[in-house]
Structures are given as structure tokens and as C-alpha cells.
Amino acid sequence: EAGVTQFPSHSVIEKGQTVTLRCDPISGHDNLYWYRRVMGKEIKFLLHFVKESKQDESGMPNNRFLAERTGGTYSTLKVQPAELEDSGVYFCASSPGQGARDTQYFGPGTRLTVL
């Protein structure tokens, strides 16, 4: 069974540009999460999809960030326009359900550098 995949693995852009990150969850996982680790800080929750619906987007830093999940399959996270403080590693995770024992399986992350 394929794990969570993320693309690209690295992205270097200039301030003001747009970047789109993609996440493909494990097949059959309805729940998809985005997290971010900014340099020197803890990994922080960004948002949670159940199928194609946003269940919780309380962690999204501001309206420069837009997440979508087309047809309840893959998800994209767009940053427009990117700022220097957006640099970090963006992780995607998926789980089959929301039960107490439903483990979130993480992808390898996308390292975003904004210059």
C-alpha cells in the first residue's frame, strides 16, 4: 500500500510569488491534515479535511493560504503571495477515520524556502 506522498519535495521561491503544494493521501483515507514546521518551532496544525469538506481550518495563518481537496482525493495548499515567514516544512497526513485510535500517517513533507 502506497503511503502519503507530497510534491514537490523542495520548493524555492521569491517573496511575492505563488506556490502550490500537493498531497496524495493513502487510498481510502477520508481524513487529510496539513501541518507546518517553521524553523525552530514545533510542528503546528493548519487544517483538516473530511473527504472534500474542511472540518477545521483554525490553524491557517492568514488568507494568503488556500487549501482544497478535489473530489475528496488529493489536496493542494496554495500560498499566494508567499512571504519570508512562510518558509518551513509542510507536512500532510491522512487517517482512515477520526476515532481515538486512528493514527495519522505522514508524508515526507515539502520544504518551502521563500527568499
Add this chain to the structure above:
Amino acid sequence: AQKITQTQPGMFVQEKEAVTLDCTYDTSDQSYGLFWYKQPSSGEMIFLIYQGSYDEQNATEGRYSLNFQKARKSANLVISASQLGDSAMYFCAMREYDYKLSFGAGTTVTVRA
């Protein structure tokens, strides 16, 4: 307030020895889950072990065990018989009612031959 605290930024351990990674948590929920993840230098986050707040037994998964002390709100990870491949950063995380994970700062483990 910090929900997950990992007080050890880095640790060294000799190959074949055991190592304990500390994790304390803060929650007012009765039902919650505690997770440990491993992040090797390649960057991926690998799930290691889970402990539910109502589980009476400490969780074990191969060489990993979780020393769960509910009254003290601690969930320490024990890695037995350390191997060179165990060198990585280890994160403790908690899931409360809202299903999102709260992470600690991580502990870097270096296994020496």
C-alpha cells in the same frame, strides 16, 4: 500553554543500550491519544507507537515501549537495544477531542557505535 513538553533537545546513546525519551502533556480532556513519531534525516515522519488515555496497559511495538503515567501526565518512549538506524529526531504528540495533533519540540537521538 504548551500542550506537549519534551525537555531533552538531544541525547546520545550507545548502540545496544536502552534510551528513554521524556514527554509530558497537558490536557483537561478525559479521552485523548498519545503518539510518538520518528523523523530520520531523510525527513519523513514515521509513526512508532500509540497510547490511549483509557488503555490500562503500556503500549509496546517491537523495541519501542511507552511508559504511560497518567497521574503524572507523562508518556515516555523507551527504545530498547538501540541500533544505528535509530538515530533521528523523535516527536511526542497528543490528540484531543478535536482530532488535530499537538506536537512537542522533539528530541534528537544519536546512537554511537
